[in-house]
Amino acid sequence: MKNFLRILSWSMFLLAAFPVFGQNFNLQLRSSLEYPGQTLANICGYTQGGREYALLGASNGMVIVDITNPSNPVNIVQIPGPEGTPNFSSLWKEIKVYQNYAYLTTEAGGGLQIIDLSNLPSPNLNYHSYTGDGAIAGQLDDIHALHIDTKKGFVYLYGGNLLGGAAKVLDLNTDPYNPTYAGTFDALGYIHDGFAENDTLYACHIYSGLLSIVDMSDKQNPVLLGTVQTPGKFTHNSWLTDDHKHILTTDEATPSFVTAYDISDPENIQELDRFSTNDGNGSIGHNTHVLNDWAVTSWYTDGVAIVDAHRPENLVITALYDTWDGTGPDFDGCWGVFPFFPSGTVVASNIPFQGGNGKLFVLTPAYVRACYLEGLVKNGCTGLPMSGATIEVNSGNQWVNTTTGNNGQFKTGQTETGNYVVTVSKPGFQSQTFNVNFVPGEVIELDVTLELENALNIVGTVVDAATQTPLPNAPVVLSSDGVLYNLQTNASGQFTLDCVPSGNYTAITNAWGYLPGSVNFNENGDIKIELEKGYYDDFAFNLGWTTSSNGASTGFWERGEPKGTSSQDEFVNPEFDIADDTGEQCFVTGNSGTDIANDDVDGGSVTLTTPSMKLAGHSDAVLTFWYWFYNGGGQGTPPNDKLEVRVTNGNQTVTVFTENTSASDWRFSDEIHLKDYIAFTDNMQVQFVTADDQPGHLVEAAIDVFRVVPGAVLSTPDIDASALLQVMPNPSATDFAIRYDWPTAQNLTLEVRNALGQLVHTQQLGANTGTAICGNNWPTGVYVATLRDNERQSIPVRLVKQ
Numbered sequence: 100m101k102n103f104l105r106i107l108s109w110s111m112f113l114l115a116a117f118p119v120f121g122q123n124f125n126l127q128l129r130s131s132l133e134y135p136g137q138t139l140a141n142i143c144g145y146t147q148g149g150r151e152y153a154l155l156g157a158s159n160g161m162v163i164v165d166i167t168n169p170s171n172p173v174n175i176v177q178i179p180g181p182e183g184t185p186n187f188s189s190l191w192k193e194i195k196v197y198q199n200y201a202y203l204t205t206e207a208g209g210g211l212q213i214i215d216l217s218n219l220p221s222p223n224l225n226y227h228s229y230t231g232d233g234a235i236a237g238q239l240d241d242i243h244a245l246h247i248d249t250k251k252g253f254v255y256l257y258g259g260n261l262l263g264g265a266a267k268v269l270d271l272n273t274d275p276y277n278p279t280y281a282g283t284f285d286a287l288g289y290i291h292d293g294f295a296e297n298d299t300l301y302a303c304h305i306y307s308g309l310l311s312i313v314d315m316s317d318k319q320n321p322v323l324l325g326t327v328q329t330p331g332k333f334t335h336n337s338w339l340t341d342d343h344k345h346i347l348t349t350d351e352a353t354p355s356f357v358t359a360y361d362i363s364d365p366e367n368i369q370e371l372d373r374f375s376t377n378d379g380n381g382s383i384g385h386n387t388h389v390l391n392d393w394a395v396t397s398w399y400t401d402g403v404a405i406v407d408a409h410r411p412e413n414l415v416i417t418a419l420y421d422t423w424d425g426t427g428p429d430f431d432g433c434w435g436v437f438p439f440f441p442s443g444t445v446v447a448s449n450i451p452f453q454g455g456n457g458k459l460f461v462l463t464p465a466y467v468r469a470c471y472l473e474g475l476v477k478n479g480c481t482g483l484p485m486s487g488a489t490i491e492v493n494s495g496n497q498w499v500n501t502t503t504g505n506n507g508q509f510k511t512g513q514t515e516t517g518n519y520v521v522t523v524s525k526p527g528f529q530s531q532t533f534n535v536n537f538v539p540g541e542v543i544e545l546d547v548t549l550e551l552e553n554a555l556n557i558v559g560t561v562v563d564a565a566t567q568t569p570l571p572n573a574p575v576v577l578s579s580d581g582v583l584y585n586l587q588t589n590a591s592g593q594f595t596l597d598c599v600p601s602g603n604y605t606a607i608t609n610a611w612g613y614l615p616g617s618v619n620f621n622e623n624g625d626i627k628i629e630l631e632k633g634y635y636d637d638f639a640f641n642l643g644w645t646t647s648s649n650g651a652s653t654g655f656w657e658r659g660e661p662k663g664t665s666s667q668d669e670f671v672n673p674e675f676d677i678a679d680d681t682g683e684q685c686f687v688t689g690n691s692g693t694d695i696a697n698d699d700v701d702g703g704s705v706t707l708t709t710p711s712m713k714l715a716g717h718s719d720a721v722l723t724f725w726y727w728f729y730n731g732g733g734q735g736t737p738p739n740d741k742l743e744v745r746v747t748n749g750n751q752t753v754t755v756f757t758e759n760t761s762a763s764d765w766r767f768s769d770e771i772h773l774k775d776y777i778a779f780t781d782n783m784q785v786q787f788v789t790a791d792d793q794p795g796h797l798v799e800a801a802i803d804v805f806r807v808v809p810g811a812v813l814s815t816p817d818i819d820a821s822a823l824l825q826v827m828p829n830p831s832a833t834d835f836a837i838r839y840d841w842p843t844a845q846n847l848t849l850e851v852r853n854a855l856g857q858l859v860h861t862q863q864l865g866a867n868t869g870t871a872i873c874g875n876n877w878p879t880g881v882y883v884a885t886l887r888d889n890e891r892q893s894i895p896v897r898l899v900k901q
Contacts, residue, residue, distance in 0.1 A: 122497070125418030125465040125514065126403060126445070129169035132459040134162070139448035139457030141244075141386070141435035143194040145201065145216055152219060153437070153446040154201055155459060156192030161203050161212075165220060169444050169461045176222035181209025190450065193244040195254070200275045202254055204242035211242060211256065211269075213276055229269075233280045235261060247271070248295040253281060253318075255300060257290045264289035266302060268318050282318025287311055287326070292336045292386075294346070301337045301346055307697060308332030310348050312365040325365035330356050330373055332691070338389045345371070345411045347387050347394050353428050354379035357387050357396055359411035372510065374414035376401040383428050390438045393417070393466055395445065399432040400425050403447050403462065407469040407512075410542075415469035415512035416498050422449050422460055438464070469512040470537035474545035476503045476523060480554055480598030484508070487582065488525045488549065494537075513537065523547045526580055527600020553601040559626035561592050561608050561616075569593070570630065573610040574640040579603060607681060609635075611642045611710045615681060634712050634807035639682030643710045650703025651791065654689040654798065661687050661801060666732065669763035671699070677725045677765055677803040679853065679880030685803035687727075688789060700740075700798040704790035707802065714779040717810040722746075722755070722771040722785065725881075727801035730761040738796040742789045746773055749782035765803070767883065767897065773807075819843070822886050822893035830899035835874040837884060842867050844888040849873075851884045851898070874900060 140156035152175070155162040160180035165173040180192065180203070189207035196202070196216075203212040210230035218224050231239035243258025252272040258264045265285030269278035284290075284300060291305035300313040300321070308329055314322040331350025338347050344363045350356060356373035376382055376398050387396040392409035405418035423432030430452040438445045443466075449458040476488040484507025492499045492513065499513040516537050524530035528549040535543050561573045569592025577584040579602045586594040588608075606626060609615040613630035615637070620626055636642050638658050646656040660683045663674025676685040686707055689698030714720050722744075730738040744756035753776045756768060773779070785807070789800040822841040829835065841847060849871050851860035859882065860873050874882075877900050886893035 123402075123420045125405065125467060126420035127463045127465075128420065129444075129461045129463055130172055131461065132164065132172055132174070134457045134459075137457050138190045138450045138455075139434065139459065140190060140192045140450055141194060142437050142446055142448040142459075143196055143201065144437045144440050144446065145196050145199075145219075146441055147199065147216065147219055150220060151440045151442060151444065152216075153459060153461075154194045154196070155448060155457075156194050156203065156205075156435070157457060158190045158192075161192070161194060161201065161214065163216075163219070163222075164459060166440075166444060166446060166461050169442075169463060172459070172461055175220060176224065178203075178212070178214055178224065178226055180205055180207060181212045181228045182207045189241075191243065195245050195247045197247045197249060197252070197254065197271055198275055202245060202247070204245050204256065204259075206241045206243055206259065208241040208260075210239045211245075211254075211278075213278075215276060227276075229278060231261075231280060235267065235280050239267070242267075244292040246293055246295050248298065250297050253295065253298075253315075254278060255293060255295045257292055257302075264291075266290050266293065266300060268315065282315075282321070284313050284315065284321040286321070286323055291334070294337045294339060296339060296343075301339065303334040303337055303348065305334055305351065308334055308350075308691075310334050310337055310346070310360070310368075312362060312368075325362075325368055327360060327368040327370070330354055330358055330370075330379075335384075336386045338387050338394070340389050340408060340411060341392050345408075347389060347408060347411075349384040349387050349396065351383060351385060353383065355383045355428070357384055357394055357406060357414065359408060359414055361411070371412040372414045374406055374416065376404050376416070376419070380428060381426070383430065385433070386435055388436065388438055391466070393438075395436055395438040395464075397433040397436045397447060399423070399434075400427055400429055402433045403436050403445065403460075405464060405466070407467075409468070410471065413469075413471055413473065413510040413512060415471070415514075417467050417469055417514050418464055420447075420460070420462055422447060422458070467514055468540040469514060470516060470539055471510070471512040471542040472499075472521065472535065472537070472545060473510045473542055474508070474547060476507050476509065476525075477546075477548045478598065479528075479548045479550035485525065485549060488523060488528075488547075491522045491524070493520045493522075514539075521545065523549065525549060527552055527602060551598065551600055554597075555599050555601045555604075556623055557594075557596040557599065557604070557606075557620075557626065558624075559594050559606060559618075559628065561588050561594070561610070561628045561630065563613075564629035564631050567629075570610050570613070573608050575606055575608045575628075576639075578605050578607075607639070609640050609642065609681075611636075612712070615639075634709075634805075634809070636709075636805045637677070637680035637682065637803060638684045638686060639680070644686065645708045645710075646706065647708070648703060648705045649790075651700055651705050652702045653698050654700030654705055654791070656686050656688055656705050656707040656787075657690050658684055658686050659690050660684050662690050664799075666797070671729050671731070671763070671797055672799045673727050673765065673801050676801075677881065679878055680804050685801050686787075687801040688799055700789055700791045700800070701795065702791060704788055707787040709785045709805070711781075712783040712785075712807060712809075713781040714773075714783045714807075714809055715781045717779055719772055719774040719810055720779065720783075721808045722768070722773055722806070723808075724768045724805045725765050725803045726758065726768060726787075727765055727799065728758045728761065728789070729763055729799045730759070730796055732797040740790060740792055740796055740798045742787070742800050744768075744771075745786040745788060746777055747784050747786065748777055748780040750780070751777060752786075753777050765801075765881075767881075767895075769895065816887060816890055816892040818894055819891045820894065822891070824884060824886055824893050824896045826884065826896055826898055830901045831874065832901040833875055834872050835884075835898055835900075837871045837873065838869075839864065839871065839886055839893075840868045841886055841888070841893065844886070844891070846888055848887045849884065850887055851882050853880060853882055874898070 163175040199217040214226040256267040293302040333352035335351035358373040402422035434450040614633040664672040691698035728742040741759040847864040882898040
């Protein structure tokens, strides 16, 4: 169908020079065009009759720009964008070209827009929208992205309303202007973007953080070949290298990298290397493309980066042009880049995410091969590979300096050629320097052995403080200057570590049935750590807790550093454990850190159980813990799930605690006197149980700073609700002003305990009403304040020290 085209008033577009915002090299700005009132999303290119055209995904529709002369781009026409059911004029548009047709997708809806480019440079072009045929007739509306398998003649559509955002495949072979529906791949749900070639799909499942490889030879019956999780767990796009044995991906969330994988065996995909313009956290990569084994990538606030990927195990940046004057991990800046013009010209698009004018950049690249420096660093004392050694090159290149991995190996490179000095160093070791000659495309192999300046040999023993009995199999962590050594005591309770740099060390240990212990030292000699009896676990060590489930498909209890998930500006899964305990770990239900619904408790219950405790003969045992319980979303209001704490003595199981109120916060259990619930044996265990009951909701739970004190408290004072306790400010970075009022109290005392239950402050109060000032020198963390008289106490109040 012939369509009337609205030809833009090109006086609105500004042709201008562009200031240099970053350290630009090997990419020369030839020209730029600004689009007032419109943003630019992705960008593509088309060549016909010796002329080259940039196709811009502007907010009001596709703009066609003649860039044959890169110094003088000329706008040809803007094709009005399609709008469908969503009809919100989405800023996001993606474009790909097959033969003489451009295919445009948008989340504004309206289906797949197809533009016949064969009449260029005339602005009078035919276009129409495809909304589905056959099994999807009239159903195709909003679409996020697309890719075209040009070898086989199929377009893959990603995201959008239809089929849960799975890949929809259209056949272009018979009539590219009127495609036909061929099939789908929906086994892994939503696909954000992907790469397709020769009937193989490399799909990016952004919300599950996966790249999947799929055999699409039979469009009705795709075969999943393999998957891999990308570093940022927010897989955005992918592109094959020229040998088709490797692929590059981007993550559109920090940590954000261009990551290289060996996919020669799709069932065993191996990560080879990753690259970031800004340490993985300082900026976000968006779309990468591969041309002659150079990866040309749009990096939002860092602009366009070119990386030499012909050795995918060592990705080295070889060109950069910064298109945005801001910095940080934001979504302003370079959205798209297209490097495939016959002339070599590169075009890039800026999107001002927070509002403003979109901008086209026309660039001329200088493609150069990297100079490589690779090797192995060993510890001269032990002969073992050395992690954390620093490799520095005096070239001034901000990306070349690196450190060795756990295997002692390093791989780096730069574009600067010629002679430079390489320094290999690590604190406590004698540095070494080497003169090297960097040559493009060549690898310098540098194997180094660093000798200790002063060696320390550590011998220690972990014992029971009361009996001096050695404790076998106790985990021990030694730390010095941020370096950790994980050890374990032998059958004699002994741990050893030879040939480490001299310095100040801390040894921390714990064992089930004991309280944690530590010691500081800085010289050779025998070290003894004495552990007091008690039941305490802040999960810095694996002390033998067990997990089980009943019908649940996800959200299993696991020990680790929590990875927060959020909904409506509040955490569903915690981001941090309790402050001021040892380490940063806790037990949490599911910890993928991806979408809120991907790893919460689903379809059943999950149980976390302590090792056995010997409590027979004790008159009481006081249980305390910090817990997280979030319950929301899903179906039915209010949510109907809960967190239960049960205690078993081997013969009987009772519930001692129930929480069915959701909160996006850590909460303290208060003291639970187990004598009130169950008879004590030497086979006592505590169980933490949470479940996703029907109808389903979001369910997340976590446990930290678990403690049972046998016989520590024989009786609990009665709580007097008339005792008033107010704290200001709270949280506080300095003092707390604790106002109290308890007219009937006698011998009034203020007590403050830390998260471990330890008394950190006690104060005899001379009057029944007043203000107590305390806390200025307390470490950051959570505390509990209580008023006590002879036989009563106030309701505890939580204090947060910043």
